[in-house]
Amino acid sequence: MLAVFWRDIVLAVLPSATLSDGAAPGAVAAAQERLGQLFPEDLASLLAETDGVRGAWGLDAVWPVERIVRDNVEFRTFPDFKDLYAPFDDLLFFGDNGGGDHFGFVPGDPSRGVVVWDHETDERRTVADGLADYLTRVLPSGGDEWYHPSA
Template identity: 45%
Template sequence: MLVDEIQRWGVAMFNAPASAHALESCEAKLGHSLPDQFRLLLSATDGVEGEYGLGLVWTAQRIADDNVGFRSSADFRELYMPFDGLVFFADAGNGDQFAISLMGSQEIYVWNHENDSRTWVAPTVMRYLENRMTGALEV
């Protein structure tokens, strides 16, 4: 169902669904559960690539690895506000990263790596995908 909906918005390539083990491993490395809708998306496809190989949603493994790296980097702790309330899941191709908030309604933000701003971009991960694939979201 989710994959069918995403395909309506444009060109996308889907991986096999993330296994229960992959999702549990990701959550264990992060130290918390993934947001429900995001977990559902990964259980339908472990990552989404858009046109020209654009990584719209990373795999569960990359999500775990990149977030652990961001949260544990001494350099990042000195340069940026904490990342604990976010789960990064995609990049914009320019160094900026997309993240889902662990607070409230789990909205999507883009983190600017140059000035550490976090700007709201979508109310849900599905709206993020729709906007990114249709060109309504530009970074």
């Protein structure tokens, strides 16, 4: 398998993206244990290289490990969500559009690629084949039109 260099992919698409140092050793393993889910290999390797990717307009394309844990725990345990939405236990959110929609993986079904959760409709649908496809679509976009179905 060829090595993927996530920084190169991100900066080729959006040279102004903000990248941090990689996650601390053991952070991904601790996060997986806390959430009871294995991270897809691509996400784990990206986080080891850069602990989050921030695009233009404040877009949190990929959250740092700490936020991945915090937000996923909140979505799974917030009492009001149980009445409003289908369960989130089968999703692993890792980023958002800044307007309420979240992007994630279905760890039990890698063929699903990257899924968007629409906060207004509770719809969950595939929008990218994988993490590289997602990054090359989300980073250069000027908004969230890239993942909405064509009219």
